[in-house]
Amino acid sequence: MNPFTFNTSKSIQFGVGALGRIGELVKDQIGSKVMLVTDPGMMTTGIVDQALDTLKASGVSVELFNYVAADPPEEIVLQATAQARDAGVEGVIGLGGGSALDVAKLVALLAPGQEALKDVYGVGNAKGPRLPLILVPTTAGTGSEVTPISIVTTGANEKMGVVSPVILPDIALLDPQLTYGLPPNITAATGIDAMVHAIEAYASASPNNNPVSRMLATQALTLMGRSILKAVHEGTDTEARSDMLLGSMLAGQAFANSPVAAVHALAYPLGGHFHIPHGLSNALVLPHVLRFNVVTSPQPYAELAPYVFPDLARFEGQERAAAFCDSLAELSGACGLQPNLKAMDIPEDILPKLASDAMNQTRLLVNNPRPVTEADALTIYRAAY
Missing domain, CATH: 1.20.1090.10 (Dehydroquinate synthase-like - alpha domain)
Structure with a gap:
């Protein structure tokens, strides 16, 4: 058998209603101030409000970034990163489809200010450290909650990837209820x-x-x-x-x-x-x-x-x-x-x-x-x- 390496998220939590635990998870494992990264479409579903209410009930202050677009361009990543730094957040939550999760990964990586986006494209170039990270998928497709990959649109139409085990999240929180409303x-x-x-x-x-x-x-x-x-x-x-x-x-x-x-x-x-x-x-x-x-x-x-x-x-x-x-x-x-x-x-x-x-x-x-x-x-x- 050939040698191989297998990496995945540190903790996977799966179950109907799992989103209801996000407040206690953040309070126990991150702190009292986080950025929640999502997209405009998610804001209309009630899921973001549910997460915000749960976090607030646990005493967690949330900096909301809800401008993620499909095939997220570099400027979205940089805008979210700047907002996270200015707010002094202690960790990041990604909530939504693959694009929101990919942006959340890079915000967690870049917010500490040790690395620049232009330097981390490719395989193994992202070294960290990063902020604590929780990813909550609302689609059953990308698997981004357990991958060390983030895809960004560069220029007009080309995509580039950041690939590093550093951006695997600390917790992948999977709640099937969040996918019920998908068309x-x-x-x-x-x-x-x-x-x-x-x-x-x-x-x-x-x-x-x-x-x-x-x-x-x-x-x-x-x-x-x-x-x-x-x-x-x-x-x-x-x-x-x-x-x-x-x-x-x-x-x-x-x-x-x-x-x-x-x-x-x-x-x-x-x-x-x-x-x-x-x-x-x-x-x-x-x-x-x-x-x-x-x-x-x-x-x-x-x-x-x-x-x-x-x-x-x-x-x-x-x-x-x-x-x-x-x-x-x-x-x-x-x-x-x-x-x-x-x-x-x-x-x-x-x-x-x-x-x-x-x-x-x-x-x-x-x-x-x-x-x-x-x-x-x-x-x-x-x-x-």
């Missing part, structure tokens, strides 16, 4: 996103692909495969929502240590240029990247197929891997997601630019089971069109 389209896109995390982690060519990540990936796919359609179409089903939130977290733990690959590399330019939600971007290219991969590397996909679609166990080898790709495409459709890039009103003449931009995602492409050239990327985009 079907967001439930679907974030759910497919989480499944992509598990699939790519399992098949990753990273030298740190490891038995722990693979085990977590299969468990994540078992939970999500049996529940995603019910979560999409029956959004208040507690068991389905619990399966999706736990599955998303397990997939996050998996890919945090066995990194994702070409699906994400090709999804990022779609988000950068057209502001397509990250989960939907992944769903649009997923079956086409996998069809490309199974030509030379069918085994991991053949192994995974029955965890998501038990009936595929009747096939073997390459046939099972191919059926897995087809079934994933059908699942996206059954969830109500758009079937192709054309349906997203993406002009066909931009596909070469998308392929060129995808080549910048070297951190991800190196993990793909089959090498991807720019010509390959263009072929995949055309297949997805």
Whole structure:
């Protein structure tokens, strides 16, 4: 067995109603003044008010930053960091989807003033120290509450990542109730996103692909495969929502240590240029990247197929891997997601630019089971069109 490293959040607390404990957690483990990082959409749900009331009842003073945008640009991170410093907060809470959690990670890292954002992009460049950090996801998709990764939009449309175990939170607080109100389209896109995390982690060519990540990936796919359609179409089903939130977290733990690959590399330019939600971007290219991969590397996909679609166990080898790709495409459709890039009103003449931009995602492409050239990327985009 090859040597490997596995890192994850220090404490994971899961359960219906878990948000009600956030006040006592902050008081016991952080102090009496925190910044809560969230977004404008969350402010309309009542969840932020619930958190604020719980914190106030525990004697915690809260500095609220609620300006996080999807695919957060650098200026949002810097604005939140400056506010946290000025307020003298003792810790940070991220509450919301992946963007809010990613910004919260960087605020906790940058607020002490030891590092600058421009210096921490890349793998292992963030050294800390950071402020204490609690992350509370309200979507079942990114797994950001257990990943050492924060993605920031730089310039007009390019994304860069800060990757370091330093930004893993002290506590990941998961409450399935917080996902009940997610609309079907967001439930679907974030759910497919989480499944992509598990699939790519399992098949990753990273030298740190490891038995722990693979085990977590299969468990994540078992939970999500049996529940995603019910979560999409029956959004208040507690068991389905619990399966999706736990599955998303397990997939996050998996890919945090066995990194994702070409699906994400090709999804990022779609988000950068057209502001397509990250989960939907992944769903649009997923079956086409996998069809490309199974030509030379069918085994991991053949192994995974029955965890998501038990009936595929009747096939073997390459046939099972191919059926897995087809079934994933059908699942996206059954969830109500758009079937192709054309349906997203993406002009066909931009596909070469998308392929060129995808080549910048070297951190991800190196993990793909089959090498991807720019010509390959263009072929995949055309297949997805």
